[in-house]
């Protein structure tokens with residue numbers, strides 16, 4: 001059984017069908033890059049997996065847990081899958097440490113002392129142990145995004161969804177975030193990431209999904225997808241001219 | 243000409259100003275409590291809650307406070323219930339304040355970025371947990387200046403209760419004028435007392451706004 005099973009998923013906004021029957025199975029420890037033009041449905045797919053959007057047809061399951069739109073199922077699913085956003089979305093009124101502690105204490109009812117130990121550990125892991133008491137607006141974009149990663153990791157998810165997590169960063173800050181992701185990948189974390197960092201996708205990912213107009217247009221290992229794109233759409237997207 | 247010294251006038255006015263202050267506090271605190279409940283109904287997920295709260299807010303914002311006072315005072319009288327002026331004044335002002343505070347606070351809650359909801363959702367928090375730990379703490383600091391600012395409207399609103407016979411500062415002004423025939427002096431003092439009550443409030447609203455903006459924007 002795959003870790004994440006996405007079967008015939010359709011999603012409409014009004015009469016705009018954004019996902020037109022998506023099938024992807026993700027094995028434990030896989031790192032999936034999702035690429036494609038803006039508007040092709042990449043974010044919507046990730047948001048469906050995390051239950052931020054409800055699906056109209058099909059099914060999604062994570063580690064055997066079905067995605068159903070009630071609070072209990074959603075919470076169970078979200079404890080298994082963490083999500084990192086393009087805009088960081090740190091809680092601005094809390095320090096970095098508190099950001100990482102909050103959901104442990106509120107959702108998992110972890111005692112404060114334990115949550116604090118975990119928060120320190122996770123901030124260390126992303127190289128920000130010394131920023132425990134800093135507020136988000138005292139951190140650079142790259143640092144904020146690493147705190148967001150630590151915050152998600154503190155919930156001990158079995159998979160992470162990353163939606164263009166470096167797109168809002170200045171170029172010189174991209175690498176510090178990608179380095180953290182790479183580290184996670186090498187530790188065996190299952191990752192699905194929408195990204196424009198083709199080099200990163202090529203080096204780190206086990207499979208690449210090319211989305212086009214709400215469908216999985218091509219899927220395969222990076223060497224195939226990047227070196228030998230089959231469809232004209234992917235060729236055009238990659239800027240390959242023959 | 244009159245048997246009243248200026249001090250007599252001022253003393254009488256100040257004594258009745260206590261009722262203006264008390265009514266303002268009661269209205270503001272009571273209105274805050276009812277307004278808080280309205281806020282939750284208004285932004286909640288159900289269908290009935292938001293519909294009720296929206297109608298309530300529109301009704302109270304869409305009619306003059308004076309009419310609300312009349313309805314509270316005379317309306318219940320029609321059913322044979324004798325409503326004392328202080329009760330009608332208190333109830334009407336509480337309900338009126340609640341409508342405005344609920345609407346001010348709704349604006350503050352809705353100004354919190356959507357990403358805050360999404361991030362807290364994705365971490366497994368439920369609606370009430372998100373509200374308690376993520377949304378309200380941020381909305382609260384935005385809400386302080388306009389809320390303090392609105393308290394000025396409440397103080398001024400209490401003046402209308404003189405019309406249904408509640409003896410607060412304005413009513414006392416009329417009564418003292420009738421006894422002294424010195425309307426200019428009397429109402430001059432009345433205005434001055436109102437100013438002394440309202441000015442610190444609006445000033446502190448301004449200062450709070452600047453403070454919350456300048457000092458670390460977010461915490």
Ligand SMILES: Nc1ncnc2c1ncn2[C@@H]1O[C@H](COP(=O)(O)OP(=O)(O)O)[C@@H](O)[C@H]1O
Pocket residue numbers: 013016018036037038039040041042043044045
């Ligand atoms: N909340 C929404 N309401 C309506 N349409 C939406 C919403 N979110 C996304 N869409 C539409 O869905 C399509 C795919 O969007 P998205 O998944 O964000 O694409 P991508 O992430 O690949 O750029 C776009 O046409 C977008 O306008």
Ligand SMILES: [Mg+2]
Pocket residue numbers: 042043044164
């Ligand atoms: Mg997107």
